[in-house]
Amino acid sequence: MNATPLVLAVLHPRVALFELGIAAELFGLARPELGVPWYRFETLVAGEAAAQAVGSLRLTSDGDMDAIDRADLIVIPGWSTDAAPPPAELCDALQRADARGARFMSICSGAFLLGHAGLLNGRRATTHWRHCERFAALFPQVRLDPDVLYVDEGRILTAAGSAAGIDAGLHLIAQDYGSAIANRVAQRMLVTPHRDGGQRQFIPAAYPQRRSQRFDAVLAWAEAHIAEPLSVATLARRATMSERSFLRRFQDATGLTPMSWLSQLRIGRARAMLESGDAQLEAIATACGYGSPESLRAAFRREVGLSPAAYRQRFRMRNAPGAAAITPP
Structure with a gap:
């Protein structure tokens, strides 16, 4: 130098x-x-x-x-x-x-x-x-x-x-x-x-984008039941299709496998909850369909690159006195 x-x-x-x-x-x-x-x-x-x-x-x-x-x-x-x-x-x-x-x-x-x-x-x-x-x-x-x-x-x-x-x-x-x-x-x-x-x-929560009216009803049902253990078989039944046909047509329509779509949905919801409130990790894991806080931690670190605690500390929305309330997406 x-x-x-x-x-x-x-x-x-x-x-x-x-x-x-x-x-x-x-x-x-x-x-x-x-x-x-x-x-x-x-x-x-x-x-x-x-x-x-x-x-x-x-x-x-x-x-x-x-x-x-x-x-x-x-x-x-x-x-x-x-x-x-x-x-x-x-x-x-x-x-x-x-x-x-x-x-x-x-x-x-x-x-x-x-x-x-x-x-x-x-x-x-x-x-x-x-x-x-x-x-x-x-x-x-x-x-x-x-x-x-x-x-x-x-x-x-x-x-x-x-x-x-x-x-x-x-x-x-x-x-x-x-x-x-x-x-x-x-x-x-x-x-x-x-x-x-x-x-x-730093990437905004990737809520999956719907690109097929055919699956809208199934996706809306999955969002409403995200806390439950959902499988490909469950979603295929909701769509009145065989699992094989469902897998192929779902990926053609959305660009994602059903499990990848569910993972994005769950992580996106977990991020929103971490940003907007003080809910305990166990409650977030339950609301987002993870069997335990440990499962949520592992999935969150894999997808986001931080632990849920570190993400909350960095991105939780805090309103200054007199500031307008911030509504999470």
């Missing part, structure tokens, strides 16, 4: 301000109190004279494409998620930087630029859960991990959602300056140096 490594933020013409702010806060803010030679920070608007942000705000940069050839760390704070390739000049510069050993860090959709440049081929990477399906379709040679907050592939870090850029950046700072320095940066930013769990905890 250079004594004062140069960090270059490469900005899409429709710049993502929050992600840019994360990069600037982590690497561009002077930190003389740390007693170490801190990063130098520059920006480059890719292919444009200025970047257009929200609220009619325009950002200009003195940087040019040559800055990529000088940068020690290249940060991409968001990028377009469409299939249109970036300018060839930009991809060529990123490939040159990769060849000489520069490091890269993408935040949220910033992984799309690295994907278009071919820098993630054969590597693990992540992006925001909303973009994972599109990312996987555009870049099949990338080993996408849709759950984690960030992926460290040596010289390339990819962070999931926007705030996951803070997690990845603190991880990188710890590599460069040690965990004590990274912890002090986290304290100044009023964030925890490390978060448990992956992206699954």
